[in-house]
Amino acid sequence: MIELLFLYGLAFIWLIFAVISDIKCREIPDWLNFSLIIFALGFRLFYSLFYSENFSFFLQGIIGFLIFLVLANLFYYIKMFAGGDMKLMISLGAVLPIFPIFAQNLKIFFLFILLYLFVGAIYGLFLSFTISIINFEKFRNGFSSLFNINKRFILFCTFFAVIFLFLSFYIENLFFIGIILFFFPYFYLFLKSVDDFCMVRRVSTKKITVGDWLYKDVKIGKKVIRATWDGLSEEDIKLLQKKSEVFLRYGIQFAPVFLISFILLWISLETSWFSLFFRMIGF
Numbered sequence: 009m010i011e012l013l014f015l016y017g018l019a020f021i022w023l024i025f026a027v028i029s030d031i032k033c034r035e036i037p038d039w040l041n042f043s044l045i046i047f048a049l050g051f052r053l054f055y056s057l058f059y060s061e062n063f064s065f066f067l068q069g070i071i072g073f074l075i076f077l078v079l080a081n082l083f084y085y086i087k088m089f090a091g092g093d094m095k096l097m098i099s100l101g102a103v104l105p106i107f108p109i110f111a112q113n114l115k116i117f118f119l120f121i122l123l124y125l126f127v128g129a130i131y132g133l134f135l136s137f138t139i140s141i142i143n144f145e146k147f148r149n150g151f152s153s154l155f156n157i158n159k160r161f162i163l164f165c166t167f168f169a170v171i172f173l174f175l176s177f178y179i180e181n182l183f184f185i186g187i188i189l190f191f192f193p194y195f196y197l198f199l200k201s202v203d204d205f206c207m208v209r210r211v212s213t214k215k216i217t218v219g220d221w222l223y224k225d226v227k228i229g230k231k232v233i234r235a236t237w238d239g240l241s242e243e244d245i246k247l248l249q250k251k252s253e254v255f256l257r258y259g260i261q262f263a264p265v266f267l268i269s270f271i272l273l274w275i276s277l278e279t280s281w282f283s284l285f286f287r288m289i290g291f
Contacts, residue, residue, distance in 0.1 A: 011055055011065065012106045016274050018047060019103040023267040026096055030263035035219060036092030041099045045073065048102040068105040068113055075117060076101025087237055091219060093262050100266070106277070115286055119276065123269040128262065135260050136202045143206040150205030154197050162193045203257075211256045213248045216240060223255035 022044045026036045049069055056066040080097040083089040089097065104120060105113035140147040155162070172186030208223045222235035226248065233244050235257075240248070248254055276282040 011051075012277070014051060015048060015103050015106065016270075018051075019044065019100060019270060020267075020274075022099075023096075023263070023270055026092075027263045027267050030092065030261040034258070034261065035217075036096055036263060038095065041092075041095035044099040045102050048099070049073070052102075064108045068108065068110065069102050071110065072105040072113060072117070073098065073102040076104075079121070090259060090262075091239070093266075096263065096266055100270070104273075115282075116273070116277075119282070119285065120269060120273050123272050124265060127268050127272070128265045131262070131265050131268070132260060136199060139206050139260075140198070140202050146205045147201050150201040151197055154201055154204075158193065158197060165189050165193045207258045207260075208255055209258065210253050212253055213245075213251055216245055216248065216254065216256065218242055218245065221257040221259070223257045226251070226254055 022040060026040055029040065030036050049066070052066040052069040056063045077098050080089060080094040080101075083097070084091070084094040100120075101117075104116050106116070107113050166189075169186045169190035172182045172189060176183035176186060211220075218241065219239035221237075221239050222233065224235050226233045226235075228247050228250055231247060233240075233247060276285065
């Protein structure tokens with residue numbers, strides 16, 4: 009299928025540039041995301057006009073774009089995505105659907121999201137563990153501090169974990185719930201220690217850029233600049249110039265997760281894995 013090769017090859021090249029930009033500059037430029045949408049939908053329209061009997065190929069791209077627009081905004085507002093990740097996902101919505109039947113394209117969307125969550129979990133844990141090792145002193149102090157603050161929460165989870173483990177001798181399937189309850193607080197403290205103590209840096213206000221995340225609210229005169237998920241605006245940066253330094257929170261770059269998930273999806277479509285997976289889950 010020439011259309012699959014062109015669209016997916018195009019997205020692959022764009023994702024390579026997105027990964028390089030995200031790692032190097034900690035941002036994915038808007039022009040990269042928007043141009044992928046334009047090229048993908050433009051190709052779909054051209055193909056539908058001259059090589060197809062109807063406009064299904066183009067319409068499926070529009071539908072994919074709209075579905076991923078909703079999903080990406082949802083992930084953004086639950087703070088799963090940053091702004092660049094959100095726009096990158098929206099642009100992929102115009103690329104992914106390659107079947108003329110909507111139900112088949114829904115399977116592509118479902119598998120891609122599933123791959124993203126799976127790869128993202130492994131990638132995030134691996135990088136978090138690596139960051140905790142590199143910044144071990146900060147991590148140890150942070151974990152110890154959070155452990156003391158959250159002792160009641162840990163005891164609460166441990167208490168119910170013991171109850172579930174005891175009941176598992178009489179009721180099936182409670183053993184795993186007990187194990188999850190026992191390890192959950194430590195897993196939570198691990199991630200929070202990395203986020204709050206290893207990913208926060210003191211930065212000169214001359215080096216901050218639009219979209220950077222403040223670690224906490226900063227008061228300048230009577231005005232308070234809030235530490236929001238949307239990041240700093242140009243107006244915020246101008247006000248912050250009155251200070252020499254501020255604390256910024258840095259996140260893990262997730263553009264590589266999009267690339268890995270996309271490659272795995274492409275491989276599954278080019279092989280029998282795609283149909284095999286959905287047969288296994290009963291679809």
